[in-house]
Amino acid sequence: MEDEKKLIQFQQKIDQDIKIEPRDWMPEKYRQTLIRQISQHAHSEIIGMQPEGNWLTRAPSLRSKKILMAKIQDEAGHGLYLYCAAETLGIKREQFLQWLHEGKAKYSSVFNYPTLTWADMGAVGWLVDGAAIVNQVSLQGTSYGPYARAMVKICMEESFHQRQGFEIMVQLANGTKEQKEMAQDAVNRWWWPSIMMFGPHDSESAHSNQSLKWKIKRESNDELRQRFIDKTIEQGHHLGLIFPDPNLKLNPETNHYDYSPIDWDEFWNVVKGNGAGNRQRLNHHIKAHEDGKWVREAAIAYAKKSNLKQKSA
Amino acid sequence: MNDKIFDYCLRIGDSSLILSHRIGEYCSKAPILEEDLAITNVGLDLLGQAESFLNYAAELKGNTTADELTFKRKEKDFRCLHLVQTPNIDFAFILTRQFLIDCYHQTLFNQLINSQDERISGISKKAIKEINYHLKRSTEWILRLGLGTDHSNQRLQNAVNELWMYTDELFIDNETDIKMDKLNIGPLSSSLKNPWEQLVTSTLRSASIEVPEANLYSLQYGKNGFHTEYLGYILAEMQHLPLLYPDASW
Amino acid sequence: MSDEDQGILWEVFIQVKAGRPFKHVGSLHAYDKEMAMKAARDLYTRRNEGNGIWIVKAENIISSDINDGESFFDPSNDKIYRHPTFYKIPDGVKHI
Numbered sequence: 001m002e003d004e005k006k007l008i009q010f011q012q013k014i015d016q017d018i019k020i021e022p023r024d025w026m027p028e029k030y031r032q033t034l035i036r037q038i039s040q041h042a043h044s045e046i047i048g049m050q051p052e053g054n055w056l057t058r059a060p061s062l063r064s065k066k067i068l069m070a071k072i073q074d075e076a077g078h079g080l081y082l083y084c085a086a087e088t089l090g091i092k093r094e095q096f097l098q099w100l101h102e103g104k105a106k107y108s109s110v111f112n113y114p115t116l117t118w119a120d121m122g123a124v125g126w127l128v129d130g131a132a133i134v135n136q137v138s139l140q141g142t143s144y145g146p147y148a149r150a151m152v153k154i155c156m157e158e159s160f161h162q163r164q165g166f167e168i169m170v171q172l173a174n175g176t177k178e179q180k181e182m183a184q185d186a187v188n189r190w191w192w193p194s195i196m197m198f199g200p201h202d203s204e205s206a207h208s209n210q211s212l213k214w215k216i217k218r219e220s221n222d223e224l225r226q227r228f229i230d231k232t233i234e235q236g237h238h239l240g241l242i243f244p245d246p247n248l249k250l251n252p253e254t255n256h257y258d259y260s261p262i263d264w265d266e267f268w269n270v271v272k273g274n275g276a277g278n279r280q281r282l283n284h285h286i287k288a289h290e291d292g293k294w295v296r297e298a299a300i301a302y303a304k305k306s307n308l309k310q311k312s313a
Numbered sequence: 314m315n316d317k318i319f320d321y322c323l324r325i326g327d328s329s330l331i332l333s334h335r336i337g338e339y340c341s342k343a344p345i346l347e348e349d350l351a352i353t354n355v356g357l358d359l360l361g362q363a364e365s366f367l368n369y370a371a372e373l374k375g376n377t378t379a380d381e382l383t384f385k386r387k388e389k390d391f392r393c394l395h396l397v398q399t400p401n402i403d404f405a406f407i408l409t410r411q412f413l414i415d416c417y418h419q420t421l422f423n424q425l426i427n428s429q430d431e432r433i434s435g436i437s438k439k440a441i442k443e444i445n446y447h448l449k450r451s452t453e454w455i456l457r458l459g460l461g462t463d464h465s466n467q468r469l470q471n472a473v474n475e476l477w478m479y480t481d482e483l484f485i486d487n488e489t490d491i492k493m494d495k496l497n498i499g500p501l502s503s504s505l506k507n508p509w510e511q512l513v514t515s516t517l518r519s520a521s522i523e524v525p526e527a528n529l530y531s532l533q534y535g536k537n538g539f540h541t542e543y544l545g546y547i548l549a550e551m552q553h554l555p556l557l558y559p560d561a562s563w
Numbered sequence: 564m565s566d567e568d569q570g571i572l573w574e575v576f577i578q579v580k581a582g583r584p585f586k587h588v589g590s591l592h593a594y595d596k597e598m599a600m601k602a603a604r605d606l607y608t609r610r611n612e613g614n615g616i617w618i619v620k621a622e623n624i625i626s627s628d629i630n631d632g633e634s635f636f637d638p639s640n641d642k643i644y645r646h647p648t649f650y651k652i653p654d655g656v657k658h659i
Contacts, residue, residue: 292344
C-alpha cells in the first residue's frame with residue numbers, strides 16, 4: 001500500500017520532469033535498470049579506449065597523435081564520470097569492475113570490432129562517436145539527476161570527437177588513391193556496426209517501454225537510429241564515399257532515409273561475446289587491473305600510514 | 314652555429330617525443346582509472362614540448378617540418394636520451410623513468426628559461442610550469458611505492474637499480490653542450506648533475522629507497538646518435554604509415 | 564577484491580574564476596588527499612575550467628535528510644519578504 005502510493009508520487013515527479021536524486025525514494029526496478037544502463041555505459045567508454053589506443057603509437061602526424069591522445073583521455077574521463085554516477089545508486093566501483101571481468105556486465109559491442117587501418121580512427125570518430133552522441137544528447141534529459149549531469153558534461157566534451165573523426169575522413173577522402181581506398185574500406189566495415197549500436201528494433205527491445213515511461217530513455221532505439229542515419233548520410237555525400245547499403249534512399253513521404261534490414265544474427269553474435277575481439281578487450285582490461293594490484297595495495301597502505309602519523313603527531 | 318642549436322633542440326624535442334610515445338603505449342593500462350588520465354596529461358604535455366622544439370629545429374634547418382623530422386628521420390639522426398627509450402616494464406619502471414626525467418627536466422629548464430636564445434627561453438617558460446607539476450606528481454608516487462608495502466618498496470628499488478645506469482648520459486657534455494654554454498643558450502650538462510642528484514636523492518631517501526652507486530656504463534650515447542636497441546622498434550611503429558605511403562599527407 | 568581497492572570517494576568543487584563561488588562538479592576516487600587533488604586537476608580542469616579546487620571526502624559531507632524535507636524547507640516558503648522583489652520601489656529610482 002505504502003509502496004503503491006510512493007510509486008504514484010514517483011511517476012508524478014517523472015511526468016513533471018522533476019529529476020530523481022540518489023536519496024529520493026525510487027522503485028527497485030528503476031534502480032536496477034539504472035545500475036545496469038549507467039555501468040554498461042561506463043564500461044563502454046573504458047573498453048572503447050582500446051580500439052583507439054591501438055593506433056596511438058602509429059598516428060601519422062604530431063597533430064593527430066596529440067588529438068587522439070586527448071580523445072582517449074576524454075573517454076577515460078567519461079567512464080569515470082559515469083562510474084561515479086552509477087555509484088550513487090549504492091554499488092561501489094570495485095563491484096562494477098568485478099561484474100565486467102566476470103562477463104556479467106556488458107559494454108557496447110561495437111568496441112569488439114578491430115581497428116585495422118588509420119582510416120578506422122576516422123570512421124570510429126565519425127560514425128561510432130557520431131552514433132554515441134545522438135544517444136547521449138537524448139540522455140541529457142534522462143530522469144536520474146546524476147546520470148543527466150554526467151551526460152551534459154560528456155556531451156560538452158564529446159563535440160570535438162566526432163569532428164576529429166570527420167576531419168580524418170576528409171583528409172583521406174581528398175588524399176591519394178590509397179588513402180581514399182582506406183577511407184572507403186573503413187566506412188564499409190563500420191557503417192553497420194554503428195547502426196547496430198542503437199540496439200534492437202523497438203518491437204524487439206526488452207527494456208524499452210518501461211524505460212521510456214520512467215524517462216530513463218527519452219527516445220526509442222529506432223527514433224535515435226533514424227536521426228543518426230539521416231544526418232550522417234548527408235555528411236557522407238560530402239566526402240564522396242559510398243555507404244555499404246544499396247537501399248539507402250530518401251523516402252519522400254517520411255522525409256527520412258530508408259535502409260536495408262539489419263543483420264541481427266551478427267549483432268547477437270557480437271553481443272554474446274563470440275569472436276576474438278571480445279576476449280581480447282576483456283583480457284586486456286583484466287590484465288591491466290591485475291598488473292596494477294600491487295600499486296593499489298601500496299597506495300592504500302601508504303594512506304593508512306600517513307593517517308596514523310598525522311593522528312599521533 | 315645553427316647546426317649546434319639544431320642538434321640541441323633535437324635532443325630535447327626527441328627525448329620528450331619518445332617519452333610521450335612510451336606513455337602512449339601505456340594508455341588504458343594504468344592501475345586505476347584516475348591514474349590513466351593523469352599520466353596521459355603528462356604525455357600530452359611532453360608531446361607539446363616536443364612539437365615546440367621540433368618546430369624550432371625545423372625552422373633552423375629550413376625546408377622541413379616537425380612532422381618530417383618526426384616521421385621521416387633515420388634512427389641515427391635522432392638525439393634522444395637512452396633513459397626515455399627504455400620499455401614500460403611495469404608501473405615501477407614507468408614511474409622511476411618519469412621521476413628521473415622530471416628531476417632532470419626541472420634542473421635543465423630552470424636554466425633554459427634564461428637562455429639567450431629567445432625561442433628556447435619562450436618554450437621553456439611554458440614548459441617549466443608543466444614540468445614542476447610532473448615532478449610533484451611523480452615524487453608523490455615515489456613516496457607511495459617506497460613507503461607503501463614491502464613488496465612495492467622492493468619493486469621500486471629494483472626499478473631504480475635497473476634504470477640508474479641510464480642517468481649517466483644526462484650529465485655528459487658533448488660538443489653541442491660546450492657550444493651552448495659558450496653562447497649562453499643552455500647550461501653544460503655536467504653542471505646539472507649536482508642539483509639533480511640532490512633532488513633525486515632526497516626524495517628517494519624519504520621513500521626508503523637506496524641510491525645506487527654512479528655507474529658509467531657506455532660511451533655511446535643517444536645524444537650523440539648511438540641508441541639502444543629499443544629505439545628501432547619505437548620508430549618502426551611510429552613512422553610506419555608515413556614510410557609506407559611516402560606520397561600521402563596526413 | 565578488497566573493499567578499498569579503488570580508493571575512497573571524494574567530491575570535487577571548482578571555482579571557475581577568482582571571486583566566484585566553488586561549485587560541485589563531480590566525484591573521483593583516490594587513496595590520499597594529494598592524489599585526490601591532482602586527480603581533480605587532471606580530470607575536472609582539462610579544459611581550463613579552474614582557478615581553485617576544493618576536495619572533500621564524500622563521507623565527510625553532511626546532507627539534509629530527504630525525509631525531513633517538508634519541515635526543513637517549507638517554513639521559508641512564505642517568507643517572501645526576504646527577497647528583493649517583495650518590495651515596491653517607485654519607477655525611476657535606480658541602483659537600489
